[in-house]
């Protein structure tokens with residue numbers, strides 16, 4: 055990958071084609087500007103893995119040429135990978151105070167990031183980083199201090215939207231101001247690199263301002279205990295809930311580490327200082343059921359979060375009974391639907407009312423991402439030469455590209471992760487492709503998501519294993535019964551299990567009996583023949599091809 059003289063390129067290294075793992079970079083005059091560095095949630099394809107990261111190898115190979123890393127806002131899909139990947143990039147970081155507070159609390163648990171330098175910018179600021187000029191334009195989104203970034207170079211000007219919407223009455227933070235975008239577009243915008251999350255959704259995303267009233271109406275319908283779950287980072291939603299609870303004479307109690315952390319960050323940045331004080335979990339237990347609202351983590355069905363524990367009855371303090379209510383003031387991120395339904399099933403079994411945005415006519419959730427009319431408004435302000443659709447699944451990116459075309463934009467690009475897109479005042483085009491991928495986070499290490507250990511785990515879920523150890527003497531005669539162990543195939547305690555074990559044993563002995571003296575001298579030959587024979591046998595009786603391994607020990 056070689057940058058031509060005066061050539062500006064944009065490369066989405068993650069976050070295009072899948073939700074989360076955003077990692078974007080701009081290249082100009084051999085320097086690189088990173089915008090966002092986030093995590094994604096792993097689904098069933100990655101057994102044992104919770105979190106995925108974008109592979110930063112492309113940037114790591116150029117780390118001395120990284121001018122800056124800009125973080126647009128404190129959502130995990132934009133900031134969550136920084137503590138994992140910064141040690142490999144070691145570049146200056148720029149973000150707003152709220153995002154910096156979130157990042158600093160992550161760095162407390164990341165000793166390798168001890169010398170990371172964060173420069174706090176204010177919305178409206180402009181910075182110079184190498185050959186790039188970057189201006190931060192405040193936008194409305196479901197977390198405070200989100201900024202779009204105007205990236206300016208001599209080769210062209212790009213508006214990188216970050217996540218945004220046109221909430222007409224946000225309860226925390228500012229409205230998106232069309233005048234600022236029109237101003238940014240005065241010298242022309244070569245490309246708009248935009249949030250595609252809700253590009254398939256007609257109309258507008260709605261307003262957080264409506265949530266407070268909607269929530270109050272729903273609270274009034276609930277006669278007993280209320281638990282409400284939200285995205286921890288949705289500071290505006292916490293405020294809406296607190297205000298609605300106050301209007302209904304209910305105190306608010308917050309449970310869950312990530313919620314407490316986010317609220318602490320918000321208060322340190324001057325937010326949430328105009329609402330009633332929260333009560334502790336202990337105090338909440340002593341209040342009547344109809345006098346509290348409990349805000350809990352776990353809106354995505356995460357098994358270790360507070361809501362899942364409340365739902366399966368394992369929470370030490372909070373128990374729900376028939377007639378209590380659980381409100382989901384959120385939506386499931388693509389890929390998390392099954393986990394959310396699992397939690398809802400547990401609640402339903404206990405006779406708890408479940409209220410999701412689908413169950414009520416009142417507004418209890420709005421999305422922080424632009425729907426079609428909002429995207430049209432943005433394109434109208436910017437009048438870009440080209441649109442590059444990022445941040446979303448393929449169908450979402452395609453929807454934004456279609457919308458841009460319908461709005462008369464000349465070029466609309468749906469990139470793959472790794473697409474190298476040249477941007478100039480004439481427009482944009484894909485000119486190359488670089489390697490990129492995903493990394494999987496385990497408790498003790500980070501490995502490539504296509505690492506064979508993960509594909510083996512995937513296979514194990516369906517196939518089970520058979521392991522055989524043979525001890526033979528110099529002539530190849532068995533010194534005792536082979537040791538056979540299986541996982542995921544039989545229950546060794548049952549008659550069937552014992553019979554299966556004996557049958558496999560007999561099969562091994564038959565295979566060895568068929569071998570010549572010469573063949574019995576060859577350990578590798580014995581191991582492979584027995585392995586194939588056992589697999590064939592299990593396939594014959596169970597119609598499953600297990601992962602089979604054979605060790606030959608010669609004494």
Ligand SMILES: [Zn+2]
Pocket residue numbers: 129131132217445
């Ligand atoms: Zn996002």
Ligand SMILES: [Zn+2]
Pocket residue numbers: 127129195217422
């Ligand atoms: Zn966001």
